[in-house]
Amino acid sequence: MSWDPAVLPSQAGKTIVVTGANAGLGYFTSETLARAGAQVVLACRNPIKADAAATAIRGRVPGAVVSTLSLDTADLESVRRAAAELNELPRIDALILNAGIVHPPKDREVSLDGNELVLATNYLGHFALAAQTLPVLQRTPGSRVIPVGSLITRLMDSALTDLQLETRYNSATAYAQSKIAMQVFGFELDRRLRAAGLGGSDGVRSVVAHPGYSISGRTPGIRGVNEPGLMKRFVDNLQAPFTQGKNRGAFAIVRAAVDPDATGGQYYGPRFVVKGRPALQTPTRTSTDRRVAERLWTESEQITGVTFAL
Ligand SMILES: NC(=O)c1ccc[n+]([C@@H]2O[C@H](COP(=O)([O-])OP(=O)(O)OC[C@H]3O[C@@H](n4cnc5c(N)ncnc54)[C@H](OP(=O)(O)O)[C@@H]3O)[C@@H](O)[C@H]2O)c1
Structure with missing residues (x-):
């Protein structure tokens, strides 16, 4: 029988942190986990949006335990x-x-720290966050890191030799690189955790997930969280055969986070690639390429100034 996200085992006693939790997949991941009893920390850059998401979850899930944390x-x-x-x-x-x-923006932009903005937002900040939260993850038995990748990694490839895209930026390349980097990082993290004796089911696992093709016009409306207009609903519903709502896209992320049988280094996504119940998937070759990973890791430590204790 396939794993059913609608009937999760109780997650009471667990604490789960979700970045970008005020909208889209992050919101529905948070709501689903809160409904199963987990205490959920909504890590968001905009406090007003974070509060709206927390209020929405509390309204929809009686007894939900959610808090907010400022994170850009x-x-x-x-x-x-x-x-x-x-x-x-x-x-x-x-x-x-x-x-x-x-x-992503049409023209190249940089973060406060001077890094290409899409890479900085989607990947570099997460690399630094995971490295800097390793202490609390390590003291929680059976903890997991869930890097969110994308099926764009199947459509575009990159050996990640030009992370900053100073002369060859375009929005599609920037997005694809950021998501390829997330996946490469996720699989490398698991290998390094195991090599350091910190991985495995009692230690820290890295389980990569991707949500297929999930769009807001096919997602339940929630005030302050998801309010697509009529035209957006109409256009998005024309794509129904190959899309799903973000509430469903969240299931692969949820499964990676809580399925007791999920092991480090696995890759979860929708069964029919773009949509469907979460299932084990095969990542692209680049995603698990160790040479690409070693170069990315070294460069990520240099760029962020953050070193993993691994
Ligand atoms: N939707 C899909 O089909 C799909 C497919 C593959 C992968 N993904 C991945 O899934 C993740 C979520 O996508 P989504 O479709 O749910 O997007 P979304 O609805 O646009 O939500 C993105 C979330 O990320 C937050 N965010 C953006 N920049 C941030 C920053 N600098 N610091 C903190 N939070 C920030 C947003 O906050 P604000 O509201 O403040 O902007 C929002 O909460 C992304 O990593 C995306 O690459 C999505």
């Missing part, structure tokens, strides 16, 4: 402050690295 993944100082707060928590059972720019 495109700002390494904000990441450092958020990680310091997270390390004060008694435990983190899952750190879900979801925040992202999905419609």
Whole structure:
């Protein structure tokens, strides 16, 4: 029988952190986990949107335990402050690295730290966050890091030799690179955790997930969280055969985070690639290429100034 996200085992007692939790997949991941009893930390850059999401979850899930945390993944100082707060928590059972720019700017922009903005937001901030929250993850038995990748990794490839795209930026390349980097990082993290004796089911696992093709016009309307207009609903519903709502796209992320049988280094996504119930998938060759991973890791440590204790 396939795993059913609608009937999750109780997650009471667990603490789960979701980046970019105020909208889209991050919101529905958070709501689903809160409904199963987990305490969920909504890590968001905009406090008003974060509060709206927390209010929505409390309204839709009686007894939900949610809190908010300020985090701008495109700002390494904000990441450092958020990680310091997270390390004060008694435990983190899952750190879900979801925040992202999905419609990148047409022209190249840079983050406060001077890095290409899409890479900084989608990947570099998450690399630094995972590295800096390793202490609390390590003291939580069976904890997980869930890097959110994308099926764009099947459509575009890159050996990640030009992370900053100073002369060859275009929005599609920037987005694809950021998501390829997330996947390469996710699989490398698991290998490094195991090599350091910190991985496996009692240690820290890295399980990569992707949500297929999930769009807001096919997603339930929630005030302050998802309010697509009539035209957006109409256009998005024309794409029904190959899309799903973000509430359903969240299931692969949820499964990676809580399925007791999920092991480190696995890759979860919708059964029919773009949509469907979450199932084990095969990542692209680049995603698990160790030479690409080693170069990315070294460069990520240099760019962020953050070193993994691995
Ligand atoms: N939707 C899909 O079909 C699809 C497919 C493959 C992968 N993904 C991945 O899934 C993730 C979520 O996508 P989505 O479709 O749910 O997008 P979305 O609805 O646009 O939500 C993106 C979330 O990320 C947050 N975010 C953006 N920049 C941030 C920053 N600098 N710091 C903190 N949070 C930030 C947004 O916050 P604000 O509201 O403040 O902007 C929002 O909460 C992304 O990583 C995306 O690459 C999505």
